[in-house]
Amino acid sequence: MNxxxxxxxxxxxxxxxxxxxxxxxxxxxxxxxxxxxxxxxIEITNSxxxxxxxxxxxxxxxxxxxxxxNNEQLACLILMMWASIIMVFKxxxxxxxxxxxxxxxxxxxxGERIMPEDALAHFKEVESQVRxxxxxRGKILPDVILAALHRFDATRSIQDAAHAVxxxxxxxxxxxxxxxxxxxxxxxxxxxxxxxxxxxxxSEALGQADMAIQGDISGVTSSLGLAFNSTxxxxxxxxxxxxxxxxxxxxxxxxxxxxxxxxxxxVITLMKTPxxxxxxxxxx
Numbered sequence: 001m002n003x004x005x006x007x008x009x010x011x012x013x014x015x016x017x018x019x020x021x022x023x024x025x026x027x028x029x030x031x032x033x034x035x036x037x038x039x040x041x042i043e044i045t046n047s048x049x050x051x052x053x054x055x056x057x058x059x060x061x062x063x064x065x066x067x068x069x070n071n072e073q074l075a076c077l078i079l080m081m082w083a084s085i086i087m088v089f090k091x092x093x094x095x096x097x098x099x100x101x102x103x104x105x106x107x108x109x110x111g112e113r114i115m116p117e118d119a120l121a122h123f124k125e126v127e128s129q130v131r132x133x134x135x136x137r138g139k140i141l142p143d144v145i146l147a148a149l150h151r152f153d154a155t156r157s158i159q160d161a162a163h164a165v166x167x168x169x170x171x172x173x174x175x176x177x178x179x180x181x182x183x184x185x186x187x188x189x190x191x192x193x194x195x196x197x198x199x200x201x202x203s204e205a206l207g208q209a210d211m212a213i214q215g216d217i218s219g220v221t222s223s224l225g226l227a228f229n230s231t232x233x234x235x236x237x238x239x240x241x242x243x244x245x246x247x248x249x250x251x252x253x254x255x256x257x258x259x260x261x262x263x264x265x266x267v268i269t270l271m272k273t274p275x276x277x278x279x280x281x282x283x284x
Contacts, residue, residue, distance in 0.1 A: 079237075
């Protein structure tokens with residue numbers, strides 16, 4: 001796998017930056033024009049109905065907008081949307097990697113074998129395809145095939161070429177795992193932001209203890225609502241995000257296994273050294 005293009009102007013960095021900007025704008029617009037106005041209207045209605053209810057049996061109207069209204073929930077939703085955008089991009093990249101399985105990189109007729117003296121010519125052939133075709137650049141399969149051909153040309157050993165395939169696939173998997181670090185950080189940050197809301201809500205409730213002793217518990221209940229609502233939303237989003245991370249990681253593992261198997265069957269099994277007729281590796 002091509003390890004370059006990891007700087008500030010890489011596709012990954014631009015996707016993360018644009019994803020964050022889009023997430024902030026979209027979530028703020030939803031809050032500005034829906035969540036905050038609706039929740040405020042519900043709270044005003046509840047306040048009026050409570051003042052008109054003299055029997056003390058008033059049950060306030062509950063709405064999901066009221067649960068989402070606080071800044072901690074807003075921050076959690078921004079983080080969740082940001083992570084979702086990044087993961088959609090990564091799933092798209094994985095599907096692009098899988099499409100490489102349908103491409104024939106080596107032009108070899110039936111029954112033909114790759115001899116050590118032919119490895120360099122095949123290497124240049126695959127390298128030329130990658131240079132001419134932008135969508136092949138940075139893909140795992142052509143990179144693994146090039147590594148195998150280069151090792152076979154250098155060492156004239158099929159075992160070394162097979163080892164090169166395993167090494168390059170392992171490097172590709174480690175790179176994919178490394179690319180998940182930001183998503184894992186967001187998955188940790190979401191419940192942390194929720195707990196901040198919990199601490200803030202409880203501290204505000206304790207600050208209004210005097211009013212509760214005097215019989216007015218509305219402030220205390222409002223603050224406790226912030227405490228529990230922020231944790232509730234954060235935990236829900238964290239569970240959903242961790243499920244998505246698990247699915248993505250499983251997809252990555254399957255991809256690497258498939259790429260190693262495909263490179264072995266399409267390249268390593270075709271290699272042959274003149275030392276012995278049975279020197280090629282047979283994978284069936």
